[in-house]
Amino acid sequence: MTTTNRPVATVQRAVTVLRTLAAAPGDLGNNEIARRTGINPSTVSRLLATLAEAQMVRKAPDSGRFRLGPRLVELGNAALARVDLRQLARPHLAALTAATGETATLSVPNGEATITVDFVQSPSSVRSVAEVGRPSIGHATAIGKVFLAYAGGTPTGRLTPYTRRTITNTKELVAEIERTRARGWGQAIGEREADLNALAAPVLDGRGELVAVLGLQGPAARFDTEAMRAAVDHLVAHATQLSAADG
Numbered sequence: 590m591t592t593t594n595r596p597v598a599t600v601q602r603a604v605t606v607l608r609t610l611a612a613a614p615g616d617l618g619n620n621e622i623a624r625r626t627g628i629n630p631s632t633v634s635r636l637l638a639t640l641a642e643a644q645m646v647r648k649a650p651d652s653g654r655f656r657l658g659p660r661l662v663e664l665g666n667a668a669l670a671r672v673d674l675r676q677l678a679r680p681h682l683a684a685l686t687a688a689t690g691e692t693a694t695l696s697v698p699n700g701e702a703t704i705t706v707d708f709v710q711s712p713s714s715v716r717s718v719a720e721v722g723r724p725s726i727g728h729a730t731a732i733g734k735v736f737l738a739y740a741g742g743t744p745t746g747r748l749t750p751y752t753r754r755t756i757t758n759t760k761e762l763v764a765e766i767e768r769t770r771a772r773g774w775g776q777a778i779g780e781r782e783a784d785l786n787a788l789a790a791p792v793l794d795g796r797g798e799l800v801a802v803l804g805l806q807g808p809a810a811r812f813d814t815e816a817m818r819a820a821v822d823h824l825v826a827h828a829t830q831l832s833a834a835d836g
Contacts, residue, residue, distance in 0.1 A: 602628050603636050607657070610646060616654035674792075674801055675707050677834050681803065681827040682709040689820045691807035692717045696725060696732050703736050703802055717785055717806040725802075726781055728762050729755050731789035732802045734775035738766045739791045739799040752783045774825055776817065779809055786812045788821055790828035803828045 605626050610617060613625075619637065623630040637655055640646040644660035678695045685693035686709040696703040708719035725733035727741060728748045737743065743766065748757040756762045769775040774790040781787075786809045792801035805824055806812070812820075 599636075602626075602632065603640060606633065606636050606640065607645065607661070610655060610657050616649055616652060616656045618652075618654045622655070674831075678707060678792075678801065678803070678831055679709075681831050682707065685709070685803070685805060685820075685823060685827055686711060688823045689805055689807075689816070691805050691812055691816075691820070692719050694719050694732070694804040694806065696802045696804060698736065698740055698799060698801075699724070701741065702727065703732055711807060713811070715808055715811070717787075717808060717812075719806070726751070728757075729777065729781040731775040731777040731787040731806075732804045734765060734769045734777065735789045735791050735802045736799065737762075738770040738775065739793070751781050752779055754779045754783070756780065774821055774828075778814075784809045786817060788817055788824050790821075790824045791832075792828050793832045801831070803831065 605628065606622055609622055609625050617625070619634050620630055622628075622637070623633045626633070628636075637646055637648075641648055641655075641658070644658045646655050647658040648655055674697070675695065682693040682695060685691075690711060690713060692711045693709045694705050695707040696705050703725045705719055705721050705723045707721065710716065710719065725736060726749075727733040727737045727744050729751050743759065743763055748755070748759065748762065750757050756765060765775075774788060776789075777785075777787045779786065785806060787804060787806035789802050789804040791799050792803060794800045803824060805820055807816070
């Protein structure tokens with residue numbers, strides 16, 4: 590059985606409307622968009638209403654005509670920032686792995702957590718394996734704690750125990766988040782996986798907002814308290830340098 594990934598017609602029409610607005614020298618009315626796109630005016634009207642609700646288009650109050658909305662600027666900036674950030678971060682990831690022998694990761698905010706977007710693997714045969722697209726866990730990972738400290742607040746509800754060392758008490762987590770913010774880096778010692786230790790530090794933009802998190806992770810038998818203490822200065826230095834470059 591073969592499966593064909595067919596384009597969704599409604600989405601195609603919405604993209605056509607956005608491109609038409611982008612190409613126009615000024616605002617366009619519903620009927621003008623319909624003429625330029627060949628889409629039925631009633632369909633254009635429904636598409637514009639949906640796009641306006643998502644702030645992808647904006648209706649001028651005086652004329653009732655449409656223009657591109659602020660949400661598109663936000664999405665475009667986010668896409669460009671993440672592409673550029675990976676390029677900027679790559680040398681820092683390589684340098685961290687060279688200095689520490691452990692796996693270095695780059696994660697970016699994604700909703701209520703972060704996801705890994707790049708990494709440099711440890712050269713050791715016994716190592717922590719990173720995975721692009723893997724989400725952080727706020728209360729159980731170093732990256733997650735940095736996210737909570739700088740962007741995410743405090744989780745509500747039950748905190749899932751992953752190991753016997755996972756923080757499951759909200760008051761303890763609040764204190765850990767405050768420590769993370771105060772010292773400028775986070776750590777997790779066997780909290781998501783019993784044999785995995787990790788460090789993380791924030792990458793901030795010019796306004797002091799979190800744009801990414803640099804991480805280091807390794808097997809607990811090798812990346813122990815002493816090794817983590819030796820690595821944290823390297824990590825914070827590279828996160829600071831990356832913040833300056835990105836900002």
